[in-house]
Amino acid sequence: MRYQRSRLMQERLADNRQRILLSARKLVSEGGFRAAQIAAVATDAGLSTGSIYRYFPSKAELFVEVLGEAVRHEIDILRALVQAPGSAAQRLQRAVESFAGRAFDGPFLAYAFIAEPADQEVDAERIRARRAFGDVFETVLHQGIASGEFPPQNADVAAACIVGAFTEALIGPIGHARGSRQDRGEVIRTISRFCLQAVSGRQEVPAAPGKARRRRA
Amino acid sequence: MRYQRSRLMQERLADNRQRILLSARKLVSEGGFRAAQIAAVATDAGLSTGSIYRYFPSKAELFVEVLGEAVRHEIDILRALVQAPGSAAQRLQRAVESFAGRAFDGPFLAYAFIAEPADQEVDAERIRARRAFGDVFETVLHQGIASGEFPPQNADVAAACIVGAFTEALIGPIGHARGSRQDRGEVIRTISRFCLQAVSGRQEVPAAPGKARRRRA
Amino acid sequence: MRYQRSRLMQERLADNRQRILLSARKLVSEGGFRAAQIAAVATDAGLSTGSIYRYFPSKAELFVEVLGEAVRHEIDILRALVQAPGSAAQRLQRAVESFAGRAFDGPFLAYAFIAEPADQEVDAERIRARRAFGDVFETVLHQGIASGEFPPQNADVAAACIVGAFTEALIGPIGHARGSRQDRGEVIRTISRFCLQAVSGRQEVPAAPGKARRRRA
Amino acid sequence: MRYQRSRLMQERLADNRQRILLSARKLVSEGGFRAAQIAAVATDAGLSTGSIYRYFPSKAELFVEVLGEAVRHEIDILRALVQAPGSAAQRLQRAVESFAGRAFDGPFLAYAFIAEPADQEVDAERIRARRAFGDVFETVLHQGIASGEFPPQNADVAAACIVGAFTEALIGPIGHARGSRQDRGEVIRTISRFCLQAVSGRQEVPAAPGKARRRRA
DNA sequence: CATGAATGAGAATTCATTCAT
DNA sequence: TATGAATGAATTCTCATTCAT
Numbered sequence: 001m002r003y004q005r006s007r008l009m010q011e012r013l014a015d016n017r018q019r020i021l022l023s024a025r026k027l028v029s030e031g032g033f034r035a036a037q038i039a040a041v042a043t044d045a046g047l048s049t050g051s052i053y054r055y056f057p058s059k060a061e062l063f064v065e066v067l068g069e070a071v072r073h074e075i076d077i078l079r080a081l082v083q084a085p086g087s088a089a090q091r092l093q094r095a096v097e098s099f100a101g102r103a104f105d106g107p108f109l110a111y112a113f114i115a116e117p118a119d120q121e122v123d124a125e126r127i128r129a130r131r132a133f134g135d136v137f138e139t140v141l142h143q144g145i146a147s148g149e150f151p152p153q154n155a156d157v158a159a160a161c162i163v164g165a166f167t168e169a170l171i172g173p174i175g176h177a178r179g180s181r182q183d184r185g186e187v188i189r190t191i192s193r194f195c196l197q198a199v200s201g202r203q204e205v206p207a208a209p210g211k212a213r214r215r216r217a
Numbered sequence: 218m219r220y221q222r223s224r225l226m227q228e229r230l231a232d233n234r235q236r237i238l239l240s241a242r243k244l245v246s247e248g249g250f251r252a253a254q255i256a257a258v259a260t261d262a263g264l265s266t267g268s269i270y271r272y273f274p275s276k277a278e279l280f281v282e283v284l285g286e287a288v289r290h291e292i293d294i295l296r297a298l299v300q301a302p303g304s305a306a307q308r309l310q311r312a313v314e315s316f317a318g319r320a321f322d323g324p325f326l327a328y329a330f331i332a333e334p335a336d337q338e339v340d341a342e343r344i345r346a347r348r349a350f351g352d353v354f355e356t357v358l359h360q361g362i363a364s365g366e367f368p369p370q371n372a373d374v375a376a377a378c379i380v381g382a383f384t385e386a387l388i389g390p391i392g393h394a395r396g397s398r399q400d401r402g403e404v405i406r407t408i409s410r411f412c413l414q415a416v417s418g419r420q421e422v423p424a425a426p427g428k429a430r431r432r433r434a
Numbered sequence: 435m436r437y438q439r440s441r442l443m444q445e446r447l448a449d450n451r452q453r454i455l456l457s458a459r460k461l462v463s464e465g466g467f468r469a470a471q472i473a474a475v476a477t478d479a480g481l482s483t484g485s486i487y488r489y490f491p492s493k494a495e496l497f498v499e500v501l502g503e504a505v506r507h508e509i510d511i512l513r514a515l516v517q518a519p520g521s522a523a524q525r526l527q528r529a530v531e532s533f534a535g536r537a538f539d540g541p542f543l544a545y546a547f548i549a550e551p552a553d554q555e556v557d558a559e560r561i562r563a564r565r566a567f568g569d570v571f572e573t574v575l576h577q578g579i580a581s582g583e584f585p586p587q588n589a590d591v592a593a594a595c596i597v598g599a600f601t602e603a604l605i606g607p608i609g610h611a612r613g614s615r616q617d618r619g620e621v622i623r624t625i626s627r628f629c630l631q632a633v634s635g636r637q638e639v640p641a642a643p644g645k646a647r648r649r650r651a
Numbered sequence: 652m653r654y655q656r657s658r659l660m661q662e663r664l665a666d667n668r669q670r671i672l673l674s675a676r677k678l679v680s681e682g683g684f685r686a687a688q689i690a691a692v693a694t695d696a697g698l699s700t701g702s703i704y705r706y707f708p709s710k711a712e713l714f715v716e717v718l719g720e721a722v723r724h725e726i727d728i729l730r731a732l733v734q735a736p737g738s739a740a741q742r743l744q745r746a747v748e749s750f751a752g753r754a755f756d757g758p759f760l761a762y763a764f765i766a767e768p769a770d771q772e773v774d775a776e777r778i779r780a781r782r783a784f785g786d787v788f789e790t791v792l793h794q795g796i797a798s799g800e801f802p803p804q805n806a807d808v809a810a811a812c813i814v815g816a817f818t819e820a821l822i823g824p825i826g827h828a829r830g831s832r833q834d835r836g837e838v839i840r841t842i843s844r845f846c847l848q849a850v851s852g853r854q855e856v857p858a859a860p861g862k863a864r865r866r867r868a
Numbered sequence: 869c870a871t872g873a874a875t876g877a878g879a880a881t882t883c884a885t886t887c888a889t
Numbered sequence: 890t891a892t893g894a895a896t897g898a899a900t901t902c903t904c905a906t907t908c909a910t
Binding site for chain 4: 595
């Protein structure tokens with residue numbers, strides 16, 4: 001006797017959930033966790049505060065998901081690049097440039113990813129995220145070391161250095177790259193060369209410019 | 218008599234101010250900004266909450282100064298190393314290792330330095346701090362490029378990469394170096410080689426181990 | 435055809451109403467009023483929250499009826515026992531033991547009956563309920579006093595004492611009888627003797643054990 | 652160098668704490684836990700909501716103390732009466748009448764004592780309270796049984812019955828004694844005789860009337 | 869008619885800042 | 890001048906009730 005939940009309804013529900021996630025993401029990226037109170041998220045999403053709790057059990061869970069969703073997407077892309085054919089150096093370069101490019105375009109992820117959140121649960125998710133990124137880079141480093149492309153090195157620490165390097169360069173406050181005060185391609189190539197030289201110990205000729213096209217996030 | 222009392226008074230005032238700063242710093246380093254409420258700082262400093270406001274106009278100003286003080290100290294050390302005689306590579310290496318070593322030993326500075334503070338004013342100070350560190354490294358890079366030691370590169374962005382690399386490696390959550398799970402010297406040498414190779418494009422033979430002595434912060 | 439549908443409909447309506455009452459009762463008995471939110475009742479009854487409001491104008495009214503229904507059932511049984519033939523003492527004993535036995539088996543009624551409800555309206559119903567129980571016992575007391583079986587006494591207050599005595603003994607927190615830590619028969623006989631002696635002022639020989647059979651609520 | 656906290660100050664502090672407890676107690680006794688929100692307590696005590704938390708860590712702790720304080724006071728009185736010289740029956744009678752008298756005068760304690768609180772911690776305290784009262788009566792019962800004054804009986808359950816009996820008679824909603832619709836002495840004597848006859852199985856001649864004087868709580 | 873998503877008025881709690889003593 | 894008690898705005902979360910579909 002249950003009424004069939006109409007397709008429209010289902011869409012609206014999924015829609016709301018997504019809108020909440022987007023609003024939360026937007027607010028954090030614009031004003032940090034400070035600016036992302038439940039009430040603000042609700043208003044931005046066009047809902048009441050109570051409705052947020054229909055979709056997420058708590059503020060912490062909401063932001064864990066915001067972070068997790070962004071990270072998962074990023075990791076998927078990185079893993080694909082890292083598993084593609086090519087030398088370790090090429091694959092590392094592609095991964096760094098791809099990541100850096102998106103971070104340049106939409107500083108949100110990297111921002112949330114650096115920020116100290118107000119909540120322990122979110123903090124834990126942030127740690128998982130950083131470790132996940134590091135793991136991807138560590139994989140290529142190990143492959144490069146094994147194949148003799150890269151000299152032996154502490155891949156663990158080096159991977160952390162890579163993550164830190166472009167994080168800081170792109171979104172950290174001294175990242176002069178902020179906005180578009182510097183040429184996108186130039187910044188990204190600098191970062192990728194930095195990382196490649198760092199792990200290979202060889203002078204790297206940056207990939208032909210113009211390949212990494214600007215793409216909106 | 219009156220003069221004497223006044224001098225004592227002044228000393229006590231200066232003393233209290235310093236004690237407040239130290240307590241604030243200690244609390245942040247131990248538990249983050251979350252743990253550094255005015256009341257806690259006051260208790261730790263052996264003063265009343267009201268007294269804090271005799272020395273600092275607001276919580277934000279207090280923490281701006283906490284951060285600023287720590288950074289100034291660090292910058293002084295770095296600048297001395299950078300202005301000492303030696304090749305650009307040597308000076309860069311010394312600066313990186315010195316900074317990294319202190320961060321390894323006492324994660325406070327680096328922590329506060331990454332943390333998203335509760336307050337916009339503190340945030341602004343954090344930006345200044347990161348920029349100041351970057352500037353020091355940028356200086357050496359420019360010198361190295363000018364002297365031909367380093368290939369031409371975007372020194373601005375590269376400096377940010379350096380700061381980011383060791384920040385993440387040492388105190389970021391994937392910094393496996395946390396605690397003492399990894400050998401201090403090994404971690405620091407990995408980082409310094411990473412940075413040197415990154416900017417020089419040459420395989421670097423790390424400095425003889427044992428030179429960088431452990432020192433408590 | 436239309437008539438048939440209508441009858442089915444009516445049956446379904448009555449059915450739903452009953453299911454809601456049962457679910458509400460079950461939830462209160464298991465977790466107190468705390469656990470009996472409208473949404474939980476609806477889920478348990480296999481209906482939507484909105485539907486609850488088709489059958490009951492408000493949460494308060496629902497629980498007033500839950501309580502009232504349970505009490506009415508209990509009162510019917512008690513009245514039958516009290517109007518049966520026999521001495522006042524016998525009838526009183528039967529009533530007390532019958533009530534106590536059901537309370538021992540299914541603490542729901544007694545629980546709701548003591549609990550401070552979330553709502554004033556339910557509170558009022560609770561008062562009516564207690565008064566109704568008291569009235570039944572008062573009736574027997576009056577009869578016993580009239581017949582000379584019991585000494586003259588304030589039947590009103592004594593009836594309240596009876597209700598309080600077994601309520602507390604059976605479900606109050608010091609009612610060690612909770613669960614089955616004590617022998618059911620023993621507890622019930624103690625209570626009934628307590629009440630009988632209290633009103634008769636004579637040593638009572640408890641009824642032969644084994645008469646009051648355990649029955650699930 | 653600490654300023655001496657003035658006696659006045661100390662008095663004011665102790666005063667506030669006491670005022671909060673009194674306000675909380677008053678509100679519960681008047682309108683149940685429903686009416687005792689932190690904001691209401693604060694207003695009643697002439698303080699801000701925040702100030703409540705200077706004196707009590709949480710709402711639950713506040714009400715645990717409200718209940719505990721009242722109970723401790725009551726238990727002290729009961730224990731003194733129970734340990735005084737005299738027969739078990741006399742001591743039991745004095746205890747019951749004393750307790751009943753105060754409950755008649757100020758229904759607060761007994762009310763809170765029956766109410767189902769909104770909070771588990773308070774609930775736990777309530778259970779302790781009831782058990783404590785029961786224990787006092789159980790003690791006299793055991794003594795009376797040992798001395799042959801009372802017939803052998805389950806003292807545990809009987810003690811619960813006593814507590815329940817006058818609780819219900821006095822403050823329970825069927826306690827017609829509410830307000831002063833019935834004569835105070837008459838009600839109290841009825842209760843005490845009820846309890847005495849219940850445990851002794853003998854007709855009790857109530858203590859000479861006029862002895863139990865009305866006293867404000 | 870049934871549904872269940874949306875609402876929004878509370879309620880508890882925290883903590884920077886003020887100010888009477 | 891130092892103190893720390895008092896303040897109260899801000900924030901998260903709950904749940905009875907309504908109403909568009």
